[in-house]
Amino acid sequence: MRKAILASIFIVVAVLSGAPVYASCGPPTALGHLNDSYFICGDSGPIVAYAYELDAPSVGTGPIKISCSAFDGVLCTGSSGVVGDNKVTIESDWSNVGISGCPVDPSTGGKRVMLVVQCADGQGLMVSLSGHDGGLAYTIEAAQPFDGSVSSPVAAGPLSTRPKVTGSAATSAGSVNLTLHFENPKSPTTPFYSDCDANTLGAFLGTTCPDAFDKNAFLTRAQYGNVWKSTQACGNTPDPTATKWTDTGVLIPATGGDVAVSALLPTAVTDCLYFGGELNLGFPRVTGQPFGIAGTVQVGGQTVAPPKADNLKASSAAGKVTISWSSTNEIGLGVFKVLAISKSKGELELTSVSPRGNGGSASYSVTLGMGDFKGAKTVIVRSILTDGSKVDSAAVNF
Amino acid sequence: MLKVRTARLSVAVLAVAAIIVVAGSVAIASNMGFKLNFAIQPTASLINAIGDNWTSIPYHNPYGTMGGLCSQIGLQSVIPRARVTKVDQSTNAATNGDCGTAAANSIPLPLDGSAVRIRQRGVCSNSATTFCNAPAVGCVSPGTCVATSVIIVGSHDPVLPVAPKKFCAGGTGAPPAGCPALGTCGAGIACGTGEFWFEVPYHTTAVTMADLCLSAGLTSTIPRTRLTRVRALDGVAVNGDCGTAAAAAVNLVLGEGVRIHETNANKTPFVPAHF
Numbered sequence: 001m002r003k004a005i006l007a008s009i010f011i012v013v014a015v016l017s018g019a020p021v022y023a024s025c026g027p028p029t030a031l032g033h034l035n036d037s038y039f040i041c042g043d044s045g046p047i048v049a050y051a052y053e054l055d056a057p058s059v060g061t062g063p064i065k066i067s068c069s070a071f072d073g074v075l076c077t078g079s080s081g082v083v084g085d086n087k088v089t090i091e092s093d094w095s096n097v098g099i100s101g102c103p104v105d106p107s108t109g110g111k112r113v114m115l116v117v118q119c120a121d122g123q124g125l126m127v128s129l130s131g132h133d134g135g136l137a138y139t140i141e142a143a144q145p146f147d148g149s150v151s152s153p154v155a156a157g158p159l160s161t162r163p164k165v166t167g168s169a170a171t172s173a174g175s176v177n178l179t180l181h182f183e184n185p186k187s188p189t190t191p192f193y194s195d196c197d198a199n200t201l202g203a204f205l206g207t208t209c210p211d212a213f214d215k216n217a218f219l220t221r222a223q224y225g226n227v228w229k230s231t232q233a234c235g236n237t238p239d240p241t242a243t244k245w246t247d248t249g250v251l252i253p254a255t256g257g258d259v260a261v262s263a264l265l266p267t268a269v270t271d272c273l274y275f276g277g278e279l280n281l282g283f284p285r286v287t288g289q290p291f292g293i294a295g296t297v298q299v300g301g302q303t304v305a306p307p308k309a310d311n312l313k314a315s316s317a318a319g320k321v322t323i324s325w326s327s328t329n330e331i332g333l334g335v336f337k338v339l340a341i342s343k344s345k346g347e348l349e350l351t352s353v354s355p356r357g358n359g360g361s362a363s364y365s366v367t368l369g370m371g372d373f374k375g376a377k378t379v380i381v382r383s384i385l386t387d388g389s390k391v392d393s394a395a396v397n398f
Numbered sequence: 399m400l401k402v403r404t405a406r407l408s409v410a411v412l413a414v415a416a417i418i419v420v421a422g423s424v425a426i427a428s429n430m431g432f433k434l435n436f437a438i439q440p441t442a443s444l445i446n447a448i449g450d451n452w453t454s455i456p457y458h459n460p461y462g463t464m465g466g467l468c469s470q471i472g473l474q475s476v477i478p479r480a481r482v483t484k485v486d487q488s489t490n491a492a493t494n495g496d497c498g499t500a501a502a503n504s505i506p507l508p509l510d511g512s513a514v515r516i517r518q519r520g521v522c523s524n525s526a527t528t529f530c531n532a533p534a535v536g537c538v539s540p541g542t543c544v545a546t547s548v549i550i551v552g553s554h555d556p557v558l559p560v561a562p563k564k565f566c567a568g569g570t571g572a573p574p575a576g577c578p579a580l581g582t583c584g585a586g587i588a589c590g591t592g593e594f595w596f597e598v599p600y601h602t603t604a605v606t607m608a609d610l611c612l613s614a615g616l617t618s619t620i621p622r623t624r625l626t627r628v629r630a631l632d633g634v635a636v637n638g639d640c641g642t643a644a645a646a647a648v649n650l651v652l653g654e655g656v657r658i659h660e661t662n663a664n665k666t667p668f669v670p671a672h673f
Contacts, residue, residue: 027447027628028483028492028515035479036499064584071504077493078501093483093492097568097583097590109444134445134531135478135519139496149476205478207443233585 025102029094029110031066031138035201038079040155041088042121043069044363045326049090051115051138054128059101066092067117084324084365087153090115090140103131103138112213113138120326120363121356123156125191128215133207142195142202151201157191163277177262182277184256185222192219224252225278227259231266232274245276252277272298307333307355309364309381309393316370316398324365325381325393330357334386338366341395342376350379431553432456432600436653437545438473438480439630440520443531447633451516452655454597455507456552464505464514468497471548473518478529480518484508487563489583490590511560511670513595513655520544550653554599559667560614565592565659576663592664595655603671607648610656611640613671621661627654 031051041047049067052060068076068089078089094102103111110131118124129138136142141151163180194215195202202208230245250261266273309325316322323338336353350372356362373379377398383391441449461467464482473480475498482502483494487510495502507514519529524541534542566577568590573579583589596610604610607625616623618641625638625645638645650656658665 027450028485028494029445030481030483030492030494032494034481034494034496034499034501035477036501064587073504075491075493077495077505093494095485096491097489098587104445106446109446131445132443134441134443134449135481135517137445137481201477 024096024099025094025104027095029102029104029137031061031094031113032091032140033078033089034139035141035151036079037141037144037151038081038087038089038153039117039119039125040086040153041117041119041125042086042123042156042363043080043088043119044084044324044365045120047088047120048118049088049115050117051090051092051113053101053103054112054114056101056103056111059103060099061092062098062100064092064096064098066090069120088117088119090117094138109134110137112211115140117156119156123158123356125154125156125193128192128194128196128213128218130195130202130208130211130213132210133202133205136202136205136208139201141200142205142208143193143197143200145199146201146204148204154193155191158189163275175262175264176273177260178275179258179260180227180275180277181258182224182252182256185224185279186220186255222279223254224256226251227261228276228278229261229263230274230276231271233270233272248275274298307383307385308391309336309383312379312381312393312396314379314396314398319370320367321370321373321379321398322365322367323379323381324363326363327355327357330355330362332385332387333357334384336364337382337384338368339380339382340373340376341378341380342374345374345376348374348376430556430601432551434550434600434653436548436550438516438518438520438548439545440530440532440543441517442533442633443535447628447630447635448532449517449520449630450628450633451518451630452513452595452628452657453516453550454513454600454653454655455550456600457511457555457558457597459507459550459552461507461552463503463507464495465497465499465503467507467514468495468502471550473497473516473548474529474546478519480516483515483517484512485593485595487512487592487594488589490568490593508597511558511597513597515595515655518546521546554601554672556672557669559669560596561667562594562596562616562658562660562665563592564664565594565661566590592658592660594658594660596658598650598654598656599670599672600652601673602650603673604650606646606650607638607656608640608642608646610650611638611645614658614668615666616640616658616660617662623661624657624659626657626659627651628657 047067047069050061068080068091070080070083076091078091079087080089081087103113112128112130115127127143129142131138144154145152163182165178192215194213195208196213227248227250228245229248248261250259252259261275263273307327307330312325314321314323333355338350340348340350350368351366353364378395380395381393438451439449461470468475479496479498481494481496483492485492493505495505519531520543522528522530522537522541523544530536530543532543537543564576568588570586573588578589580586580588604613611618622639622641627636636648638648
């Protein structure tokens with residue numbers, strides 16, 4: 001008997017790194033926002049950010065945290081503001097513990113790296129930096145617009161390389177079977193910024209593009225490889241270390257499409273199963289290691305958890321009501337509906353919100369006029385599933 | 399032997415005094431205030447250690463934050479900005495602040511006696527307003543890229559103890575005895591510790607690395623404590639292991655920070671010896 005089992009799906013962007021060498025750069029080598037700029041990127045939930053050397057993905061930031069959602073004065077000292085303001089910074093250093101390898105050659109200097117970010121709302125962006133300017137090192141603003149004095153933030157957008165669960169997952173004798181859909185990687189919608197772009201700080205300085213990196217040509221080399229799997233703790237960013245992943249042998253069509261995958265479910269209740277799509281960016285494969293992975297899907301434990309709006313909050317100010325919530329699983333979700341509830345008028349549908357989690361997690365925020373509520377002070381978010389069933393969130397007052 | 403040491407001490411005192419006077423018109427007042435004219439060697443075009451100016455700041459100083467240091471000693475605060483870096487020896491994590499940014503104003507300078515790294519482009523010898531990278535990148539021939547000069551002020555805290563931690567590389571392997579356990583710095587990762595860039599007092603009694611080893615009680619038997627200075631001019635790291643003749647042959651440089659890798663255990667706090 002088929003049974004939907006995806007307790008949660010958490011899609012992240014990651015690149016499997018190679019052997020866990022964990023020999024980072026010796027001298028500090030900055031990686032991050034260093035000119036008071038940031039990414040415009042949903043930050044009401046977990047953010048996944050990851051950097052790796054373009055021609056050697058085993059050199060990368062691995063599972064360590066390099067992004068900041070809020071200023072803390074210690075690890076996050078830049079312009080990340082506060083949680084929920086959609087300002088995200090990268091603040092790290094290639095010399096930090098946990099980073100695998102160093103993208104700097106002692107004799108030839110920095111090598112080009114790729115930074116991939118997936119925001120809490122499921123959107124994302126990619127940035128490529130040459131590391132060629134010894135003064136900048138891997139300053140993110142080198143790839144952001146610059147007007148001669150100020151670096152402007154860049155925004156995340158749809159992350160086309162994320163896999164999408166297209167149907168209900170099913171379990172049988174302790175294994176899970178599901179279908180993943182992969183978009184064509186050659187026609188991505190993901191925002192992609194490079195320090196070879198015009199009107200950037202890199203272009204202003206004229207020091208970051210000696211390799212004439214062509215991001216469009218780079219993407220034309222992209223094609224999928226196999227689906228990989230890994231069992232790791234639920235609810236966390238999966239460790240991208242290559243040795244933690246195994247090849248399912250299931251080949252993804254080079255330009256995208258649907259694939260059926262199956263695997264044994266974890267036996268520990270705290271573990272989840274992750275699937276990831278291998279993306280071949282045109283570099284030689286390191287024996288026994290995958291190419292980069294452009295997204296993973298986290299499959300939950302043995303219990304059923306239908307898509308539901310969690311962490312619902314509502315607050316009013318200046319005649320407006322702001323409602324926010326998050327999801328951990330959007331399998332089979334058709335739409336969210338925001339409803340006002342009052343004893344006298346019953347339910348009042350206020351607005352509909354399309355899911356953005358690609359089957360996985362996402363966070364949402366909508367602002368409505370106080371008058372829309374017709375005096376009601378209670379709100380819920382209803383999940384309308386593709387089979388017509390409904391799942392309501394807990395009600396909150398404002 | 400004692401006679402030799404006494405002689406060396408006298409020479410050291412004179413040398414320090416001479417350097418201070420020559421370098422920056424320093425007035426050593428009763429409260430031991432310092433004013434040091436310090437050369438910031440320029441970075442190279444590529445990422446390497448050239449231009450890694452590991453700099454000692456007096457323990458009492460008026461700067462407060464990286465941004466304060468930038469603005470008050472005149473580091474380059476518009477693009478191409480100077481960069482100040484500190485390393486927390488509790489995690490070996492580096493924190494960077496670019497001069498002229500709001501972020502730099504929010505990053506405090508170390509208070510544990512550790513030095514900071516300053517990286518900044520130089521200026522051309524034939525055009526003081528033209529920024530350049532070493533050796534002459536960006537300069538019109540025959541100009542070369544030369545150091546910029548900053549004046550660092552402050553005074554010493556004669557009671558501040560300094561406590562280098564045991565040096566641990568960190569990572570995913572089973573950590574050696576005395577190093578942080580796995581998971582300390584994230585899932586399956588042990589923190590690195592003990593990457594300590596010692597802020598050498600300007601009036602230190604130590605002339606050589608060996609002197610510093612002795613005065614600080616660093617480990618001079620195998621596995622020895624390793625001291626390192628980076629010559630910002632050419633990026634070369636010069637090591638001296640405590641208890642070796644090599645350490646006695648490496649002089650400390652006024653204003654420069656020295657890296658201490660204590661190999662045995664967290665070092666018992668010591669108060670740096672000074673005149």
